[in-house]
Amino acid sequence: xxxxxxxxxxxxxxxxxxxxxxxxxxxxxxxxxxxxxxxxxxxxxxxxxxxxxxxxxxxxxxxxxxxxxxxxxxxxxxxxxxxxxxxxxxxxxxxxxxxxxxxxxxxxxxxxxxxxxxxxxxxxxxxxxxxxxxxxxxxxxxxxxxxxxxxxxxxxxxxxxxxxxxxxxxxxxxxxxxxxxxxxxxxxxxxxxxxxxxxxxxxxxxxxxxxxxxxxxxxxxxxxxxxxxxxxxxxxxxxxxxx
Numbered sequence: 001x002x003x004x005x006x007x008x009x010x011x012x013x014x015x016x017x018x019x020x021x022x023x024x025x026x027x028x029x030x031x032x033x034x035x036x037x038x039x040x041x042x043x044x045x046x047x048x049x050x051x052x053x054x055x056x057x058x059x060x061x062x063x064x065x066x067x068x069x070x071x072x073x074x075x076x077x078x079x080x081x082x083x084x085x086x087x088x089x090x091x092x093x094x095x096x097x098x099x100x101x102x103x104x105x106x107x108x109x110x111x112x113x114x115x116x117x118x119x120x121x122x123x124x125x126x127x128x129x130x131x132x133x134x135x136x137x138x139x140x141x142x143x144x145x146x147x148x149x150x151x152x153x154x155x156x157x158x159x160x161x162x163x164x165x166x167x168x169x170x171x172x173x174x175x176x177x178x179x180x181x182x183x184x185x186x187x188x189x190x191x192x193x194x195x196x197x198x199x200x201x202x203x204x205x206x207x208x209x210x211x212x213x214x215x216x217x218x219x220x221x222x223x224x225x226x227x228x229x230x231x232x233x234x235x236x237x238x239x240x241x242x243x
Contacts, residue, residue, distance in 0.1 A: 027218035031057040035120065035132040036165070036221065038208045041141045042200040046072035047149045048087065048097070049200035050107050053208045054118065055135075057221075060212045066114045067201050069101035074152050091196045104153045112158075121160050133223055134164040137182045137207050138243070143225065143235055162227035167210060168243040169224045174214065178243065182207060189213050 034057055042049035047070045054063040072080060088094040102110075115121040120132045136142060142164045150157045171185055172178055179185040182203065186193060191209055195202025215221070224242065228234045 026216075028060070028215055029218055029220050031215075031221060033057050033131055033133050033221070035063065035118075036135045036211060037120070037129070037132055038135045038204050038211060039141055040137065040200050040203040040207055041145050042087070042198065042203075043070070043072075043145075045075065045083070046070070046152060047104060047145060048072070048084070048101075050104075050111070051201040051204040052111070052134075053204050054120075055208055055211060057215075060215055062208065064114075064118065066111055068107045068110065069097045070104050070107050071101035073103060087198070091199055093199065104149055105155060108155070108158065115160070126159050128163055128229075129160050133221075134161075135167055135207065135211055135221070136164055137167050137185070137203075137210075139164075139166050139225060147232075157227075157232050159229060162229060162232060163223050164225055165221050166224040166243070167207065167214070169237075169239045169241075170214065170219060170221055171210075172243060173239060173241055174217070174219045180243065182210070185210055 036055040036057055038053040038055060040051060041047050050066075050068045050070055052066040054065070055061070056063050075083070084094050084097055088097050112121065112123060115129075116123065120129050121127070122130070134142060142161055146161050147157050168179065168185070175188075177188070179188060183193070183197070186206060186209075189210060191206070191213060194206060194209075197203065211221075222238070224237065224239050226236050226238065228236070
């Protein structure tokens with residue numbers, strides 16, 4: 001993320017885009033977690049982009065950001081070039097993807113080091129996150145895509161990917177209305193879209209803005225889905241009313 005080519009294309013200063021006023025803290029509830037890790041993966045065949053925003057549950061400020069482009073391992077070079085051109089070429093970041101993308105295994109190694117630096121997870125304990133949870137807009141990222149990518153990359157599903165908060169389910173139960181996707185939720189919450197939809201880092205920032213909005217409205221965020229550590233193929237959904 002410190003690569004000059006990467007920094008040339010992306011501004012990772014979230015202080016302006018996710019800034020809150022003092023008045024917005026009036027309904028803020030005490031949360032059971034200390035941090036929310038907002039995640040929005042990109043890539044239908046294999047994961048192409050892995051962005052995470054670390055949000056402090058107490059003041060809703062962005063503490064840090066992790067952003068990597070991921071180089072698929074099971075796609076031909078020609079197919080990969082066509083895929084990247086089609087997905088990222090139209091928004092002008094195909095070149096930075098080619099110049100900075102690394103393997104999923106390397107991304108996970110760097111992500112684990114990043115989490116350890118923030119005391120979110122300890123490798124030697126091989127447990128779930130410490131006082132933190134992933135926040136996604138849907139179950140696809142952690143229910144489907146990460147396990148698929150782990151199989152392709154021939155690695156065991158890490159324990160910290162075994163529970164998460166699906167913001168759609170929280171939205172449904174808190175506001176008592178159904179929203180099928182990020183754009184619908186943003187429209188109903190009157191949050192203007194920033195950046196490019198389906199650029200992972202921009203979608204992650206927009207999901208973080210929805211998270212902030214829901215917290216300032218008084219929502220309590222709790223785990224909505226959990227895998228059994230002994231049988232990770234089994235997922236338990238913890239909300240009765242869910243998308």
